[in-house]
Amino acid sequence: MIKPVGLGPADAAVFRPRLDSERAVVLANGINFRYGDLDPYGMAALAIDEVVRQVTAVGGDLGRLAILDNFCWGDPARIEVLGSLVRASVGCYDAAKAYGTPFISGKDSLNNEYRLGEKTIQIPGTLLISGISLMEEAAKAVSMDAKKPGNLLYMAGLTRKELGGSAYYAQQGVSGGQVPQVDFQNGPSMLRVVSQAIREGLAASAHDCSEGGLGVAAAEMAFAGSLGLTLNLKSVPGTETVPGTGVPDVLREDFILFSESASRILLEVAPEKAPLLEKKLAGFPLQKIGAFEAGGKFQVLGLDGKPVVETTVAKLREAWEAPFKGW
């Protein structure tokens, strides 16, 4: 019903294993080894958070979501390798409890190291979380491609200065930084409501913000639907201080665009359904941050309202397809 890669990168696969039933199975995967280099606990929490976001985005049932872990690590006889493995396991425990997602199975592959003379190469400790959920009616699945000019783009969830382990820092050659923190209170409670809203048909499309953050997710929605988009960065809901520190959180435009803060979902909403969505998500961070339009113009307006990105969805699609060109 929904392929992993269609007009754009889907959040989760939706399929009907029994041809004579309308029920569908949802399969989602959360993974990002870059977080693990900085914070294995954070990596585990984010991988589970990503799975929950993905299942939410396609309209799966969060109440019937089970997860699996796949650990790929180095030699745990090394104290720092064992330490990161323990931290990742604790992250799995805390996040799974917070989201109410039971681990039903898993697999580990340790000692992934190779010695060349005196040099030992070890893989980055990497955790893959797979999620399996159900959908009563496959025909209610929601895809990530933007559907209609005039529809509004909403961001649910807070954007913070959390660029550690991000695709943006990797591209810019920046190391270190704060790995996104999963809010175990507000994350699950907001995503549950977002999930309800999507399952009630309030979103024409939905997409989770993960690798590449808002900028990449919004671009994917636009080019998958061949629709233009104007995005207002000053409308993006954020925090004014770094959580728990009281330190002012100075957001730069590029940080807002590419921060990978957890528990965020983009929702495309028809104008007539917007009031209902806002009512449903009252009390949670939700803002209208843009609108889709006919034509292929993709622009991002900065904090002063002036364009900071001006491109076309054709160029964005070309960039997305480039690695597999000619296949």
Add this chain to the structure above:
Amino acid sequence: MVRVAVLKAPGSNCDQETLHAFRLAGAEPDLVWVHELREKSKTLDAYQILALPGGFSYGDDLGAGKLLASELLHRLGDSLRKFLERETLVIGICNGFQMLVKAGILPGGKPAAPEATLTWNDSGKFEDRWVYLSGEFNVCVWTQGMDETFELPVAHAEGKFLPKDPSVLEHMQGFGQIVFRYTDPDGKTAGYPWNPSGSAQGIAGVCDPSGRVFGLMPHPERHVAATQHPRWTREGRSGEGAGLQIFRNGVNWAAKHR
């Protein structure tokens, strides 16, 4: 109830979807293993329709569909001839189409020296995606009343229809045996990527002169529900998929010609 034999060999892998499509079309399909026919624990006598599903029968050793085609001819030849002499229908999808052509059953309708083959795609690779198809005047009982242009998925590496010589195509065209051609979204015959294999004249499906034996590279059994279409969520598609009509046509025809 129209009875359908969906013939399975080791390596066939579209049999369940094909059975499901025939059930949706109102028939009573059975999965029949090729060895059950060989050992005579089942016969084709009870069936009105023989369906050869897609997959990689016998690993496609010696060429796609080649081994099962030989088995159909040489080990099951008598029962197959007997089946074809009755007022029966045959559909060969993808690997099944390759078998029908390599056994020489298509385009002539009876086992004969092959007049065509299905060979490697010009692209040299497995092409797995949705294509646009258009029908034209043809005698095929399986495709009557279908939309002029529709979409189905293809998934094959050896789908290029290649006749022995141009007269074969002229002959087929004259008898209304060219059923579908690959087209662009506007319904015009076009080259790669619209024609995924480089098939002669964009041929995607052919039938015999009687219209009862039908072979096609695309997979109608993979589009019996609208939600299988790649753009169903953005085009608001619901209900049936374009492929179901093919199975229904076959079943309705068989019900009338018992």
